[in-house]
Amino acid sequence: MTNILDTIIAQAKLSKKETVKQQRIVESAIALFAEKGYANTSTSEIARASGVAEATIFRHYGTKDNLLLSVIVPFLKEFNPLLMQDVIQTVKPEDHETFEDFLTALLRNRAAFLQENKEIFQIVVKELLYREELRKDLLPHIQLDLVLKHMYKALDRYKASGELADLPNEMLMRMIFTCIGGYFATRFILLPERSEAQYEQELKMLLRFILDGVRGKG
Numbered sequence: 001m002t003n004i005l006d007t008i009i010a011q012a013k014l015s016k017k018e019t020v021k022q023q024r025i026v027e028s029a030i031a032l033f034a035e036k037g038y039a040n041t042s043t044s045e046i047a048r049a050s051g052v053a054e055a056t057i058f059r060h061y062g063t064k065d066n067l068l069l070s071v072i073v074p075f076l077k078e079f080n081p082l083l084m085q086d087v088i089q090t091v092k093p094e095d096h097e098t099f100e101d102f103l104t105a106l107l108r109n110r111a112a113f114l115q116e117n118k119e120i121f122q123i124v125v126k127e128l129l130y131r132e133e134l135r136k137d138l139l140p141h142i143q144l145d146l147v148l149k150h151m152y153k154a155l156d157r158y159k160a161s162g163e164l165a166d167l168p169n170e171m172l173m174r175m176i177f178t179c180i181g182g183y184f185a186t187r188f189i190l191l192p193e194r195s196e197a198q199y200e201q202e203l204k205m206l207l208r209f210i211l212d213g214v215r216g217k218g
Contacts, residue, residue: 004075004117022060024050026071034119038068038127069134072124077141084146087113093154099163100211102154107180107203111187118188125189148173162216172214179210 028049032041043064047054061067091109096102114121128135155172158164164172183206187199194202 004120007075007079021050021052021056025052025057025060025067029067030071033068033123038064038123043067065131068123068127069137072120073134073138076124076138080141081143081146084143088146088150093157099154099158099214100207102158103176103210104207107207110180110184111199111203114184114188118192121184121188125185151176159216164214165216167214175213176210179206 025046029041029046032045032049036045041064043057044054046064046067047057057064057067061070087106087109091102091106093102096105124138128138151173152169155164155169159166183202187194187202
């Protein structure tokens with residue numbers, strides 16, 4: 001499972017565009033953002049953790065906002081297609097006889113990915129909610145067309161077998177992704193302090209809720 005924080009740090013170390021000081025700043029910023037949250041991390045704390053003067057951060061990045069963007073956005077722009085391809089190649093409808101099996105595999109795959117990268121997920125989602133310029137900069141790189149193509153293929157397959165209601169794919173996707181998106185936002189952002197047993201129970205209930213809503217007749 002891909003760990004985005006580790007990959008960003010590795011990329012920063014390999015980047016010839018970054019000085020040694022910038023690499024230390026980036027690594028320290030990522031660690032502090034993950035530990036304390038973006039809003040609760042000051043540039044002075046990043047400076048102390050990276051062993052540089054606070055003025056060095058301002059000289060390289062201008063503001064903490066620009067530091068965040070310089071760390072996360074370029075990575076997501078470059079690697080998001082690969083992240084999308086990973087789930088598409090890992091969870092294939094042809095490998096799962098029923099829609100329930102396919103959806104279960106998809107949910108578990110994405111839950112494991114978000115658990116591995118929950119700090120990045122928390123930062124990005126929170127900032128997307130409040131920063132319009134970030135939404136405009138990042139959303140075009142989400143590669144939704146890849147996800148939709150994959151999901152439409154799966155929906156067509158299971159509609160043909162009679163498992164799913166004969167509804168437009170767009171409608172089915174809105175129903176399914178609204179439930180999944182709300183669940184992941186609650187699990188990793190709004191109410192993250194839950195036990196694994198509670199998460200497992202909620203995941204099973206989510207599956208039942210979705211399946212009851214999209215099943216075909218009979």
